[in-house]
Amino acid sequence: MNVMKQSVQTTETILERTHEHEQIIFCNDPETNLKAIIAIHNTTLGPALGGCRMHPYRTVDEALEDVLRLSKGMTYKCAAADVDFGGGKAVIIGNPVTDKTPNMFRSFGQFVDSLNGRFYTGTDMGTSTDDFIHASKETNCIVGIPEAYGGGGDSSIPTALGVIYGLKATNKAVFSTTDLSGKTYIIQGLGKVGYKVAEQLLEAGADLYVSDINQEAVKAIQEHAKQVGSIARFVSGDEVYSVDADIFIPCAFGGVINDETIEKLKVKAIVGSANNQLLLESHGKLLKQKGILYAPDYIVNAGGLIQVADELYNYNKERVLTKTKSIYTSLLEIYKEAELDNITTIEAANRFCEKRIDERRKQNSFFTHTKRPKWSIRK
Numbered sequence: 001m002n003v004m005k006q007s008v009q010t011t012e013t014i015l016e017r018t019h020e021h022e023q024i025i026f027c028n029d030p031e032t033n034l035k036a037i038i039a040i041h042n043t044t045l046g047p048a049l050g051g052c053r054m055h056p057y058r059t060v061d062e063a064l065e066d067v068l069r070l071s072k073g074m075t076y077k078c079a080a081a082d083v084d085f086g087g088g089k090a091v092i093i094g095n096p097v098t099d100k101t102p103n104m105f106r107s108f109g110q111f112v113d114s115l116n117g118r119f120y121t122g123t124d125m126g127t128s129t130d131d132f133i134h135a136s137k138e139t140n141c142i143v144g145i146p147e148a149y150g151g152g153g154d155s156s157i158p159t160a161l162g163v164i165y166g167l168k169a170t171n172k173a174v175f176s177t178t179d180l181s182g183k184t185y186i187i188q189g190l191g192k193v194g195y196k197v198a199e200q201l202l203e204a205g206a207d208l209y210v211s212d213i214n215q216e217a218v219k220a221i222q223e224h225a226k227q228v229g230s231i232a233r234f235v236s237g238d239e240v241y242s243v244d245a246d247i248f249i250p251c252a253f254g255g256v257i258n259d260e261t262i263e264k265l266k267v268k269a270i271v272g273s274a275n276n277q278l279l280l281e282s283h284g285k286l287l288k289q290k291g292i293l294y295a296p297d298y299i300v301n302a303g304g305l306i307q308v309a310d311e312l313y314n315y316n317k318e319r320v321l322t323k324t325k326s327i328y329t330s331l332l333e334i335y336k337e338a339e340l341d342n343i344t345t346i347e348a349a350n351r352f353c354e355k356r357i358d359e360r361r362k363q364n365s366f367f368t369h370t371k372r373p374k375w376s377i378r379k
């Protein structure tokens, strides 16, 4: 009896905790050791679209928290980038270095397919385009696979480009120049996105501080720095927040901007690809009080989304580059609005996205005619 009561309460707690989301799918396949969660946050703008992360979460609770936050972020990212998709994301519980198998990703593809076009997915932290070649054998709802397999290719390339445009806009706002040289940047995470950002900054003549638990990536970027006559100094995970530099570029995990790290930060701005950089929205206020300009993560890192969304409309490289470039102007507009209304940059960005979603919800309020959705091109 007590056990029954407890389990009912637990279910209610989960429903309360996920009340902002439309649908949560828990996926278990003992044959392939797949344990995954797919979260669909909001499909007002279209079917959910968002990458799949693989991480050795310590508990299912930690994985659930991550996927809830990531999928909500995708709803805002889609609205800001003006693509007709909604917010969704997936997480696979496991170590990306030791636990991956092709069959695990085929199994994941089967779960995605069972959603019948409500969720499209591709790479994120801990997953690669190769993983999704396996998943794409089971479903058409995979994006970001190589062009040779019918996809648009590695989405971290436009993501990194978007970060560079974000850095130019922020340099313009803080230092009155779009020139990236002559400044020092701290990059946390030299993975698919961070490494490409580091290369482009070094080539532009910037000095870097870099931090990654993967020493191979650190060595490789230091070698690249030597070749182009710049410097990439290694800093440990503890030191990364207190380095005296101009801009902090988080390109690894979320929640890195919190009470503890804000106290240490000496930079003038934060512009990075990591999703959910602010542990809480209130940390945006603390940054503002400290005079640190925060570039909202989902504006800066939208390049990958722009590319994978475009794949679903018949991919066009020029269009992707033009839309990615517009991250520069979007960010400057957000900085301006935040200043005018004396609000934080994340408040200004959220307000813009919520307005766009509300307007679309109203437009969808009456039936016109049966139409084939644009996004079913590949069905």
Ligand SMILES: NC(=O)C1=CN([C@@H]2O[C@H](COP(=O)(O)OP(=O)(O)OC[C@H]3O[C@@H](n4cnc5c(N)ncnc54)[C@H](O)[C@@H]3O)[C@@H](O)[C@H]2O)C=CC1
Pocket: 123, 124, 125, 126, 127, 155, 156, 157, 159, 188, 189, 190, 191, 192, 193, 194, 211, 212, 213, 214, 217, 237, 251, 252, 253, 254, 273, 274, 275, 301, 302, 304, 305
């Ligand atoms: N791949 C993409 O196109 C997009 C990625 N993002 C976000 O950008 C971030 C990075 O994504 P990817 O580069 O794709 O991931 P990735 O898995 O390729 O790279 C992550 C890097 O962070 C490093 N790392 C892990 N723990 C660390 C720690 N404690 N300190 C320093 N480095 C650490 C890893 O060793 C790895 O080199 C993630 O938050 C992801 O959600 C956002 C939009 C698109």
Ligand SMILES: O=C(O)CCC(=O)C(=O)O
Pocket: 049, 050, 051, 052, 077, 122, 123, 124, 144, 155, 156, 159, 275, 301, 302, 303, 304, 305, 308
């Ligand atoms: O970049 C991608 O492959 C998909 C978009 C996404 O998941 C993201 O922007 O976080």
